Amino acid sequence: xxxxxxxxxxxxxxxxxxxxxxxxxxxxxxxxxxxxxxxxxxxxxxxxxxxxxxxxxxxxxxxxxxxxxxxxxxxxxxxxxxxxxxxxxxxxxxxxxxxxxxxxxxxxxxxxxxxxxxxxxxxxxxxxxxxxxxxxxxxxxxxxxxxxxxxxxxxxxxxxxxxxxxxxxxxxxxxxxxxxxxxxxxxxxxxxxxxxxxxxxxxxxxxxxxxxxxxxxxxxxxxxxxxxxxxxxxxxxxxxxxxxxxxxxxxxxxxxxxxxxxxxxxxxxxxxxxxxxxxxxxxxxxxxxxxxxxxxxxxxxxxxxxxxxxxxxxxxxxxxxxxxxxxxxxxxxxxxxxxxxxxxxxxxxxxxxxxxxxxxxxxxxxxxxxxxxxxxxxxxxxxxxxxxxxxxxxxxxxxxxxxxxxxxxxxxxxxxxxxxxxxxxxxxxxxxxxxxxxxxxxxxxxxxxxxxxxxxxxxxxxxxxxxxxxxxxxxxxxxxxxxxxxxxxxxxxxxxxxx
Numbered sequence: 001x002x003x004x005x006x007x008x009x010x011x012x013x014x015x016x017x018x019x020x021x022x023x024x025x026x027x028x029x030x031x032x033x034x035x036x037x038x039x040x041x042x043x044x045x046x047x048x049x050x051x052x053x054x055x056x057x058x059x060x061x062x063x064x065x066x067x068x069x070x071x072x073x074x075x076x077x078x079x080x081x082x083x084x085x086x087x088x089x090x091x092x093x094x095x096x097x098x099x100x101x102x103x104x105x106x107x108x109x110x111x112x113x114x115x116x117x118x119x120x121x122x123x124x125x126x127x128x129x130x131x132x133x134x135x136x137x138x139x140x141x142x143x144x145x146x147x148x149x150x151x152x153x154x155x156x157x158x159x160x161x162x163x164x165x166x167x168x169x170x171x172x173x174x175x176x177x178x179x180x181x182x183x184x185x186x187x188x189x190x191x192x193x194x195x196x197x198x199x200x201x202x203x204x205x206x207x208x209x210x211x212x213x214x215x216x217x218x219x220x221x222x223x224x225x226x227x228x229x230x231x232x233x234x235x236x237x238x239x240x241x242x243x244x245x246x247x248x249x250x251x252x253x254x255x256x257x258x259x260x261x262x263x264x265x266x267x268x269x270x271x272x273x274x275x276x277x278x279x280x281x282x283x284x285x286x287x288x289x290x291x292x293x294x295x296x297x298x299x300x301x302x303x304x305x306x307x308x309x310x311x312x313x314x315x316x317x318x319x320x321x322x323x324x325x326x327x328x329x330x331x332x333x334x335x336x337x338x339x340x341x342x343x344x345x346x347x348x349x350x351x352x353x354x355x356x357x358x359x360x361x362x363x364x365x366x367x368x369x370x371x372x373x374x375x376x377x378x379x380x381x382x383x384x385x386x387x388x389x390x391x392x393x394x395x396x397x398x399x400x401x402x403x404x405x406x407x408x409x410x411x412x413x414x415x416x417x418x419x420x421x422x423x424x425x426x427x428x429x430x431x432x433x434x435x436x437x438x439x440x441x442x443x444x445x446x447x448x449x450x451x452x453x454x455x456x457x458x459x460x461x462x463x464x465x466x467x468x469x470x471x472x473x474x475x476x477x478x479x480x481x482x483x484x485x486x487x488x489x490x491x492x493x494x495x496x497x498x499x
Contacts, residue, residue, distance in 0.1 A: 032315035033138065037250045040302035043132065047123035048298075052116045055292055056366045059087045059153040065119055066090050066149075074126040080148070081183040084164040087153035089183060094125050097142035099311060102193035102277065103304070104148040104184060107169045107200075107268070109155020109162070113284035113293045114199030117300035118149045124305070135309060142312035146191055151180055159363040170200075173268040184268060188275060195236075195311055196272040196279035197304065198222075201293070202330070204286030205358075208257055209331040212384035214286035216252045217299055218330055219244060220259040222269035222281055228261060230321070236278035238324035239316045244280075244303040245327055246319075251299055252287070257330045259283050280307070286334075288386050335375055337482045338385030342467065343395040344377075344457050354380035357463050359480040362497070369438055369497035372463040372480015387482045389467075394474055397466035399426025399444075399453040408434040409445055409498060414491050417441040421476050422485055426464050427451040433498045440492045442478050446499035 035043075051065060070077040075092040082088055105114040125136060139145065150156055154164035162168050163178055172181035206215040221237035223229075230238070248256050259281055264270050272279040282303070284296045310316040337357035345351040358375040361368045376383075402425040406412055409430055420428065420443065427444035429451060439445060444453075444464050454465045467475040476483040479496050483489050 029313070029315040029318045032313045033134065033309065034315075035135070035306065035309070037247070037302070040247075040305065041298070043124055043305075044120060044298045044301045046130070047120050047127060048301075049116065049119040049123055052119060053292065053294065054366055055112050056159050056363060056368065057112065057156075058366070059150065059157055062090075062115070062150050062153070063088065065122075066092070069122055069126070072126050075122060075147075080187065081179065083152070083154045084179055085154045085157075087157070089148065089151060089153065089180070091187065092122065092147045092149070094145045094147075095140040095143045097140070097144055097312070099143050099195065100146070100191055100193045101143055101195040101197070101308065101311060102146045102148075102187065102191055102272075103197040103199060104151050105199040106149065106156055107151040107180070107184070107198075109152045109157070110159045111161070111199075111201035111284070112156065113201050113297050114282060114300050114304075115149045116293075116297045117304060118147055118199075120297070120301045121305055122147075138312045139308055143308065145308065146187070146193070148184070148187065151184060170198075170268055171264075171266040173271045174266045181268075188272065188277075193272075193277040195240075196269075196277040197307070198269040198272065198279060198281045199300075200281065200283045202259065202283035202285045203332075205334040206257065206285055206330040206332055207334040207384055208254055209328050211254060212334070212388070213255045214288065214334060214386070215257040215330055216255040216285050216287045216296060217248055217303070218257045218259045218281075218283040218285055219327070220261055220269070220281040220283075221324065222267065222273050222279055223261050223263040224270060224274040226263045228263060233276055233278050234273055235321045236316070237273065237280050238321040239319040240278065240280050240307050240310065241327070242319040242321065242323045243310055243316050244307055245323075247303055247306050248299060251302070255287075256327060258324075258327045259330060261329075286386075333383045335383060335385045336372070336480055337387045337389070337477070338380055338383060339389045339391050339467070339477075339482070340380065342391035343393075353378055355457060356380055356383060356385065357477065357480050357482075361495075364438060364497075367438055368495055370480060370495045371497075372477075374457055374459055374461050374463055377457065377459055389475065389482060391467055391475075393469055394467040395470065396457060397424070397468045397473060398455055399464055399466055399476075400424050401426075401451045401453060402428045405429045405431060407431050409439045409441070410434055412441060412443070412445075414441060414489075417443050418488055421478070421483070422473065424466065424473060426453055426466065426476065426478060430498065437498045439496050439498060440494050441496065442476070442481065442483055442489045442494055443496075444478065444499075445496070449499055451499075
């Protein structure tokens with residue numbers, strides 16, 4: 001055992017290492033085991049579940065992975081119920097300690113980031129002889145952890161928020177109209193957890209107030225009453241969040257916020273808090289360049305595992321819960337693209353103003369395409385974009401339709417699409433869609449239909465046009481993507497649809 005702890009100290013730069021198995025809490029947390037970001041990164045690289053890399057995985061993918069857990073017999077697997085459409089819902093248990101922890105993910109079917117992270121944690125718990133057995137022992141001896149991944153399998157199958165009856169499960173804690181909500185309520189009554197983790201994804205358009213930083217992770221210690229009072233239960237959740245924020249600031253400084261803490265008597269987080277479980281809401285938000293949220297998944301792995309370790313040791317109690325109030329609340333001022341001071345005027349009516357563009361995802365089986373549109377026009381000072389452009393001196397230019405008709409989209413290479421775009425062609429036609437209606441080209445593509453390029457910027461209208469200085473085209477906007485025409489676009493970045 002001492003040899004394992006020594007290795008742990010060396011490879012993870014622990015602040016301190018307890019040389020004996022943890023069996024209880026101490027009023028002093030100087031001996032508490034802690035892991036740094038490099039240790040969590042190393043663990044995640046080793047134990048990341050490779051079967052889950054796309055957000056639109058299906059229920060059967062989870063079933064297959066749960067069966068693997070069942071065979072290994074490190075986590076105790078139980079089918080605890082079925083969804084409206086008779087898909088199995090599972091609970092996995094680890095440990096035999098006195099402190100009971102309950103985690104549930106994907107109660108909204110299109111919020112899968114934490115589900116991926118939970119399976120990464122399952123792989124870690126099943127590991128061994130890697131220098132981190134002391135962590136597993138601490139968790140096993142001090143906690144009984146109940147994981148419910150994918151509470152809403154019917155919603156996950158469709159990649160929609162609500163269940164098959166179109167009810168929001170997180171607004172059904174009070175009435176329990178749905179079978180899934182009844183199941184979660186029953187688990188709460190049977191387990192009587194001391195700690196709860198309500199795991200979600202939030203909009204990628206929240207930003208840290210006063211900055212263009214997307215909120216990558218938001219957290220909340222939900223209120224248990226309308227006055228949002230702080231008792232010992234909620235205080236514990238706040239302390240856990242302070243510890244999680246300390247870790248997150250090393251990963252994503254100035255990209256953490258709090259979710260709205262308005263009391264919701266219908267919400268499960270609020271009710272778990274009222275039922276006596278120190279409950280933490282985790283919301284996975286946005287990170288530029290991480291559309292499948294694989295980096296955010298890694299952050300979830302780290303903060304959840306870190307929180308479980310701190311619960312096991314009681315070391316989260318060292319944090320001043322008032323530091324929770326210093327974490328800002330989500331702001332909602334973010335767009336996909338903001339273009340400032342673009343010339344949209346005519347010869348008779350001048351207009352230089354700002355425009356904001358939004359892209360919406362449309363699910364196609366396990367993939368998706370996007371649809372971009374003009375979200376706002378006018379003074380957008382104080383709003384931000386994942387991509388921003390100062391278009392001073394640039395004017396709206398209507399795109400052209402290429403006269404040649406291609407057989408299928410496969411006849412258009414990325415390089416030829418790029419040349420067409422630079423020549424002012426924003427759209428092409430094809431005779432047939434081919435086998436797949438999705439494509440990754442920086443063009444509008446239509447099969448058998450007339451294409452009408454955007455003649456002018458219209459609120460809620462399509463977003464396919466050029467920006468030029470009167471002599472040269474400088475930028476293209478294709479389906480809501482801003483493309484710098486001086487730099488070839490990235491292959492396989494665009495998620496477009498053949499009309």
